[in-house]
Amino acid sequence: xxxxxxxxxxxxxVIPSVVVTSDGRGIPNVTYVSQVYLIDEKHVALSxxxxxxxxxxxxxxxxxxxxxxxxxxxxxxRMRIRFLHSEKSGPLFDAMSMRIQAIASHTGMAGIFxxxxxxxxxxxxxxxxEGFLSEAAVDTSEQTSLDGVRSExxxxxxxSEQINRADCLEKLLEAVLESxxxxxxxxxxxxxxxxxxxxxxxxxxxxxxxxxxxxxxVAPGDGLIGTVARERKVLRISGLSAELRYGxxxxxxxxTPAAEVPLPGLADAQSALVMPLLIGDRLVGVIAAxxxxxxxxxxxxxxxxxxxxNQIALSVDRITASDxxxxxxxxxxxxxxxxxxxRTFTFYAxxxxxxxxxxYLIRNVPGRILWKLLGEFQRDGRTEFSNRxxxxxxxxxxxxxxxxxxxxxxxxxxxxxxxxxxxxIVPTGRGKFAxxxxxxxxxxxx
Amino acid sequence: xxxxxxxxxxxxxxxxxxxxxxxxxxQLKTVTVYLPMATSxxxxxxxxxxxxxAIVGTYPPDHSTMQLKGTxxxxxxxxxxxxxxxxxxxxxxxxxxxxxxxxxxVTRGINHWPAFAIDMKVExxxxxxxxxxxxxxIR
Numbered sequence: 001x002x003x004x005x006x007x008x009x010x011x012x013x014v015i016p017s018v019v020v021t022s023d024g025r026g027i028p029n030v031t032y033v034s035q036v037y038l039i040d041e042k043h044v045a046l047s048x049x050x051x052x053x054x055x056x057x058x059x060x061x062x063x064x065x066x067x068x069x070x071x072x073x074x075x076x077x078r079m080r081i082r083f084l085h086s087e088k089s090g091p092l093f094d095a096m097s098m099r100i101q102a103i104a105s106h107t108g109m110a111g112i113f114x115x116x117x118x119x120x121x122x123x124x125x126x127x128x129x130e131g132f133l134s135e136a137a138v139d140t141s142e143q144t145s146l147d148g149v150r151s152e153x154x155x156x157x158x159x160s161e162q163i164n165r166a167d168c169l170e171k172l173l174e175a176v177l178e179s180x181x182x183x184x185x186x187x188x189x190x191x192x193x194x195x196x197x198x199x200x201x202x203x204x205x206x207x208x209x210x211x212x213x214x215x216x217x218v219a220p221g222d223g224l225i226g227t228v229a230r231e232r233k234v235l236r237i238s239g240l241s242a243e244l245r246y247g248x249x250x251x252x253x254x255x256t257p258a259a260e261v262p263l264p265g266l267a268d269a270q271s272a273l274v275m276p277l278l279i280g281d282r283l284v285g286v287i288a289a290x291x292x293x294x295x296x297x298x299x300x301x302x303x304x305x306x307x308x309x310n311q312i313a314l315s316v317d318r319i320t321a322s323d324x325x326x327x328x329x330x331x332x333x334x335x336x337x338x339x340x341x342x343r344t345f346t347f348y349a350x351x352x353x354x355x356x357x358x359x360y361l362i363r364n365v366p367g368r369i370l371w372k373l374l375g376e377f378q379r380d381g382r383t384e385f386s387n388r389x390x391x392x393x394x395x396x397x398x399x400x401x402x403x404x405x406x407x408x409x410x411x412x413x414x415x416x417x418x419x420x421x422x423x424x425i426v427p428t429g430r431g432k433f434a435x436x437x438x439x440x441x442x443x444x445x446x
Numbered sequence: 447x448x449x450x451x452x453x454x455x456x457x458x459x460x461x462x463x464x465x466x467x468x469x470x471x472x473q474l475k476t477v478t479v480y481l482p483m484a485t486s487x488x489x490x491x492x493x494x495x496x497x498x499x500a501i502v503g504t505y506p507p508d509h510s511t512m513q514l515k516g517t518x519x520x521x522x523x524x525x526x527x528x529x530x531x532x533x534x535x536x537x538x539x540x541x542x543x544x545x546x547x548x549x550x551x552v553t554r555g556i557n558h559w560p561a562f563a564i565d566m567k568v569e570x571x572x573x574x575x576x577x578x579x580x581x582x583x584i585r
Contacts, residue, residue, distance in 0.1 A: 020452035020462040020500075028460055030452035030502040030513060031574065053581055065452075065460040074552050080459065131484030132464075134557045 002126055004041055007070065007077055011038045013099075014071035014239035014294050019046065021053075024060035029053050036068060037096050039120065044081065047096055048117040055119075058083040064121065067129070071239070071294060076129040081121035093118045094231070102227035102235055102274075155183025156304060163311045168427065169319050169406045170413075173205035176287075176312055181207060184304065185296075186289045190264055191277075192218060192225060193285035193316065193407050196399050197365055201229055201286055204407055206264045213264030214414040215362060218286075225263075225286050228274040232283060235274045236302055238294045270294035275305055277313035284313045320406045341422050341439035347371045348446050356420045366412040368396045373425075373435045374443055387431040409433065448539065451479060451564075452500040453492035461488040466558040467535035468501060470568075474585075477501065477514060478565050480524055480532050484557040490564075493518050499566050502574065507546055511574040512584070516566045524563040532561055 010017075016032040023029070031054050035047035046066075048055055058064065062083035067076050087093045097115040159179040166172035173191050180186040190206035190213065203216040220230040228235050269290035277285040287309055291297065346355045353363040354370055362370060369390060376382040387405055391398060398405060413425040422439035449465040467480040479501055481489060493499055497518045504511040524532065540553035571585040 018450050018462060018464075018502075020454075020460040022452075022454035022458060022460050026454050026456075026458065026496055027498055027515060028452035028454045028500040029515075030450050030462060030500045032502075032504070032511070049576075061454075061458050063459055065462055067450075067462060067464070074548075074555065076464075129485055131482070131557055133555045 002077075002128060004038055004044070004123065004126060007068065007126075008038065008299070009070050009072060009295065010068035010077060011036055011044075012071065012238040012295065015069035017069070018067045019054060020065040021057035022061050022063075023057045029057055033066075035096060035099065036066060037092070037118070039092065042123055043084075043120060044079070044123055045087075045092060045096060045118045045120045047100065047115055048086065048119050049100070049115060058119070074133065076132045077126060078129050079126050080124040082124055084120045084122055086117040086119050088117050092120070094233070098227060098231050098233055098235060099237055101231075102224045102237070103240075155179065156307060158183060159308055160311060163308075163315045166315060166319070167430075169204070169316065170410045172312070172315055172319060173410075176308065177205055177207040180289070180305075180308070184301065186273075186291075186301075186305075188266055188269075188291060189287065189289045191285060191287050191312070193277075193404065194229075194283055195364070195408075196402050196404060197397065201225065202407075202411060203263065204285075204410060209264035209266070211262070211264060212414065212418065213262060214418070215411055216263040218263060223263075224272055224274050225288050228276050228288075229283055229286050232276045232278060232281065234276070234302060234306065235272070236297050237273075238271045238297075240270050240272060240290075240294075266290050266292060268292055271296045273297040273301060273305060275302075275309045277309050277316065279313050279317055284316050287312065316407075320402075320404055339422060339439050342442065343420055343422055343439050344442045344444060345370075345374055346444045346446060359419060361419050362412060362415045365397055366408045366415075369408065370412055370416075371443075372396065374423075374441065377435055377437060378441065378443060383435050383437075384428070385433055385435065387433075447542070448504045448506055449479065450502045450504075451481065451489060452502070453489045454496060454498060455488075455492050456495050461492055463489040464556070465501070466539075466556070466561060467532050468503065469531070474514065474568050474571065476519070476565065476567050477516075478563050480528070480535075480558075480561045480563055482557045483523075483560045483562055486562055490521055490562055493521055493564060499564065501566070506542055509576055511576075513572045513574045514566070514568050514570070515572070516569040518564055518566050520565040522563050524559075524561040528561075528563065529559060532558055 013035050016034060017036045019031050019033050021029050033046050037045040039045055064081050064083065066079045066081060069076055096118045100115045159176060162175035162179055163172060166175060177189045180189055188208040190203055192201035192203050195202050199220065201218040203213050206212050218226045220226050224235060270292055271294050272290040274286060274288040276283055277287060344357055351363060352367045354361045354367040372393065373385060390396060390405060391403065409425065416423050416425060424436040426434045426436055428434050449468050450462060451465050452460060452462045454460045463481050463486045465479045465481050468477055470477045499516060499518050501514045502511060536558050540550040543553050544550045570583060573579045573582045573584050
């Protein structure tokens with residue numbers, strides 16, 4: 001006998017399910033439902049968004065019939081179910097609502113597409129729709145072999161070691177993304193950390209997207225990543241393409257202004273796995289992966305990434321909490337090669353924004369830090385700086401606790417690498433760095 | 447177009463089935479819907495007992511959807527003359543799904559012949575495209 005867990009792919013929402021109900025007079029009604037949620041072996045929940053007729057029918061006749069599709073084989077399964085109750089709050093509602101909220105926010109439909117209720121049903125029977133396919137559906141799902149498990153455990157061990165050894169935030173984030181690609185096949189990934197000043201998420205590292213997108217910001221509640229940050233819950237979505245294509249088209253047609261730094265991401269992503277980086281209830285950041293395969297991320301991946309996310313969160317906290325060390329030796333670095341280039345930095349004091357040759361570079365605290373460094377370099381020829389002196393400089397506006405200075409410096413360093421390689425920030429020891437200027441620099445303040 | 451039918455048994459147990467084709471000779475006053483014999487046993491039994499039928503047609507690329515409800519006037523085995531039309535509609539369905547990423551060979555694998563043909567007198571038509579007008583009567 002087939003168990004509901006055996007057909008878990010059918011519950012990923014890649015192909016909409018069909019629901020048939022009937023009113024008290026025996027008039028049938030057919031509708032599509034975006035989400036059939038597997039609660040346990042005896043219960044499922046249907047998302048109640050628009051289908052008022054279905055809802056009214058269930059009050060008159062609690063019996064319903066559902067056809068589910070396996071998105072890999074196209075085989076269909078039929079369930080007879082009986083309506084029990086609706087939930088408008090609580091863990092089940094939150095879990096189902098989060099997916100809808102995330103897609104709605106991502107497509108500019110927040111507040112319009114929303115979950116009204118999670119309707120809970122008892123499953124009376126489940127049967128394979130024999131004869132639906134003319135040839136036996138070939139199950140192409142990957143079987144988890146022992147070798148596969150061993151490889152993933154080795155991957156987990158490797159990532160854990162990389163995280164443990166990392167002595168700076170930049171190495172930590174890069175090592176994690178590289179290892180996820182190598183051992184878990186997560187080719188398109190990014191890590192965003194919370195900026196405690198702005199309360200926004202800032203992209204600190206990415207892999208597999210072409211443009212790095214470092215510096216791209218996401219507000220809590222905005223899109224898939226912002227929804228995960230706000231709810232502090234994991235989001236695993238399959239079958240994204242149609243909804244996201246629609247939303248992106250709407251945004252384009254409405255002329256939504258482009259972000260200063262576009263968030264990296266696959267334009268044709270079909271699945272996504274987004275996870276909060278938490279220490280207790282405190283949000284440190286978000287790790288996100290997407291893929292063109294609608295079924296790329298399974299429960300197995302979610303479980304592994306959860307372990308890794310916990311380790312990342314702890315390590316980010318450890319590294320950013322203790323990056324001052326006045327007694328640490330200073331490593332000498334080669335001076336930047338001089339060029340004949342002339343670069344103009346413009347600081348807009350109104351919004352703490354720095355442009356390089358009329359192109360946006362960076363804003364907020366990292367922008368103020370850059371302005372300080374360039375000013376001291378130009379006035380006094382200074383090139384050696386320390387994290388401690390930045391912390392003591394109240395004009396920079398760093399918060400007294402959890403200032404995330406290390407992550408702000410990484411962000412600044414990467415933005416300079418991308419937009420102005422003539423000016424570099426080079427670590428020279430724990431809590432110390434050098435400003436290397438390889439071009440004539442003009443500073444303009446407006 | 448994706449077509450699905452819904453029925454209910456005399457004791458109130460709903461059942462449904464994917465249809466392969468639907469056609470109307472008179473601007474949706476009456477329709478004939480074709481169901482694969484292999485998967486429509488419950489639906490045909492319900493229709494024989496209650497004569498009530500709901501038919502939903504959806505265009506998958508943009509989710510535009512319409513629902514027809516009415517009373518059936520006949521159930522028969524589709525004739526050989528109708529086979530070409532049923533095959534043709536499945537091919538068109540395969541083209542539509544191919545455009546949104548489902549390979550044609552997958553859609554062609556859906557069992558579609560022999561088929562039952564159910565004739566229905568249309569009594570109500572509803573808009574069912576997801577959005578604020580879903581559920582509004584069209585006719």
